[in-house]
Amino acid sequence: MPGPRLDHYAIALRITREFKEGMLVNLGAGIPTLCSNLIPSDLDILLHSENGMVGYGPVIQDPERADPTLINAGGQPAEYRPGLAIIDHAESFAMVRGGFIDISVLGAYQVSARGDLANTVMPGKQIGSLGGAQDLAFRAKRLIVAMSHTDKGDRPKLVKECSTPITAPACVKLIVTDIAVIEIAPDGPILREHAPGWTVREIQDLTEPQLIVADDFREIDLA
């Protein structure tokens, strides 16, 4: 029996370990925006939001303090942080397209072995949404995907070829799921870390493409 699956906070926490001093990071709606509440206070990074905030803070949990005129990409109230700048939508994506985003964190329905991202049309739906994901996936210096390892039918989401429309080809660099951390490398996906209690075999069984096991394969450190 494998261990329990990581919850959304654990996934988000693991992702924040990728953030380095001075980076400009965009957090998509869903699991990614959770990262904004988990960034160490001594790490000075800037968060970019599609709707035109550069340098915003964590999600405000108290509705009494929530200001509807300061919301993040998920529509949640964001804390003001000194240094915050407001820009319009065209400038916000001039910044994305211009290659200024160091890390983009997005959700996904599927990721292919070569890092194709499919997060536009939810399987089973007629139409989908692009949001800002396509611009980010094409232009961020590094794209990290936060997702559950399998879908609701327990089918792998890391697949050989995506079966839903591709948002951007060969763009994903790192995937953090509820059971593993996988790097997309030129030779294929590299299994780097596992959730407590999960073996290579158990992870591979829920993954379509063959995983390369990293030399330093280890348990995810969430301490």
Added chain:
Amino acid sequence: MPGPRLDHYAIALRITREFKEGMLVNLGAGIPTLCSNLIPSDLDILLHSENGMVGYGPVIQDPERADPTLINAGGQPAEYRPGLAIIDHAESFAMVRGGFIDISVLGAYQVSARGDLANTVMPGKQIGSLGGAQDLAFRAKRLIVAMSHTDKGDRPKLVKECSTPITAPACVKLIVTDIAVIEIAPDGPILREHAPGWTVREIQDLTEPQLIVADDFREIDLA
């Protein structure tokens, strides 16, 4: 003997008569910026300056009151006016290119019979300057040229074909000179007004293309 030539202020004053309530008007450097000091106080128009002012006031004459951080297209200190908005250079020309300028007033070295504007390379010089004139000449709804009727060698500046590089083809709609007001119409230049003491013959003698005399040809009203 014809009358005296109009001075720059008279030319500028005549041009301000073309400005109508609510218009957005761009004034080029030189004679055109003089217009900013001659606009009737009860006429609510907005002046656009290339360097990013919308809704500025007259040139400040007193150096003691001049603020170098508020200058017009000619580099002169401009009076603040309520409603003034500051934009950057890209937005300033988004506005020009987007067709928001109702009237552009520019100087010229030459204008052709069909309204080609040549104000880039000064005759006798190796190279010239475009400034914002090309954008304005291509995209203003109406282009008015303020110029002396002849050059320093008394050669016509309203010519059959421009001999210096064209800034924009077929763009000039009205020319106000120191001796006449001429409209560029599809059939050719129409002589509409004359400076006091100037006859059709005297004006035509200093003009290369054949002038059509307007039915209501009259003396310029500068009262």
Added chain:
Amino acid sequence: MIDKRVSSFDEAVRDLGDGATLLIGGFAGFAECPSYLVAAVARKEVKGLTIVGNSAGLGQEHMKKRMARLFKCPDDYYPPSFLIERGQVRKGILAFPAAMGSSRSPFEEAYAKGQIELELIGQGSLAERIRTARAGIAGFYTPVGVGTFVAAGKEVREFDGRKYVLERALKGDFSLIRAHRADRYGNLVYRGTTRTFNATMAGASAITIAEVDEIVEAGELVPEHIVTPGVYVQRVVVRPSEPRAWNLPG
């Protein structure tokens, strides 16, 4: 005297007719949505509209339920989806028409019934296409979308070893936007993230109408703080001080 103030929302949309293309500002929340302008378009019962924007909105009910833990959603929130639910919209050019998760947005409901067309486009290309319309540019080459369905039928071209897709200007008949303060010249300032697509869309239509919290005297807005110069705005209307039902004239 230049004075762009209009006394009512109905008056502001007086010449908005069937088949018009509307750029509707906002992003995902109620604070940046030009709700009273949307309500006025609903009252006018015009049909066959094309709406352009980020999300058409996920419906009032969604906002009230989903956002309940975060915000109290006001009663006078009328997102563009309000027009979809009333059958007034023929086509959407949108970045976020489908709801996240398995719930369905009003757009998806209408789409499933074959009542509406979709041109799906990412936020960046959408925003730039709109800015491009304001700026008098015909089109631009972006690297975003190459090799995906978004580039289908569009020119793809290489510059300096990278592929780009040609995106065209997207101009509206009317931009319906929300701002915080205005003066009689139409100069606008926005609060926080309400700027978003509202400022982008100002000037990108033949007529731009701004729904604002407050109108101040000319000169009260600091020239350096103005985000939208009034030249881009044809009409300004003030929101009512108390929430008003959508079907009441005003």
Added chain:
Amino acid sequence: MIDKRVSSFDEAVRDLGDGATLLIGGFAGFAECPSYLVAAVARKEVKGLTIVGNSAGLGQEHMKKRMARLFKCPDDYYPPSFLIERGQVRKGILAFPAAMGSSRSPFEEAYAKGQIELELIGQGSLAERIRTARAGIAGFYTPVGVGTFVAAGKEVREFDGRKYVLERALKGDFSLIRAHRADRYGNLVYRGTTRTFNATMAGASAITIAEVDEIVEAGELVPEHIVTPGVYVQRVVVRPSEPRAWNLPG
């Protein structure tokens, strides 16, 4: 801690080398010119520069004479033409290289001697080409310049019955700009018309350096009033409180 403050102008241009392309902000006056950055480039004695901007400047003497009736020109005005006069510039991509009237600008003098190349471009296409570089766009179609020398060698194409010329992004190695206030994140605000090309050029080069009047604490600049987000700025340097000769290190 993110801190873009640099202690001297020499330090700010430490990696600016021969052959670099410099986007130099400003329009026509001294107040919007990054004079101390220009002076630091002069001190560095780098050669073969390409300078991009509105006017290279008409020289200090011109400014002092022509403007004397309007302004007192400060002693520490070092326009880009200062670099031309010192033989450091190989090429200009400029809208206003030639003086008005029969006097000659330093650029014209150098051109007459065959020491400098010129790419003449109007302010609008120049500004948009620079903004386009910041925005990650390869090029755009503008109606301006069709049928004139500016379009020579460029693609001209018809959209909806009107002709447009393809203009390409213009990216620099360094943007040297002038602003009023900055914080340690590099956020910038500008006074009045000093915004001009300075704000346009921020972020359009690999390295953007801002010469500012004052640095304030993070949080002192109002988020809605910030014109240039700090992301576009790599280095910030404060101007000296008293004018300093160009050849003094600092």
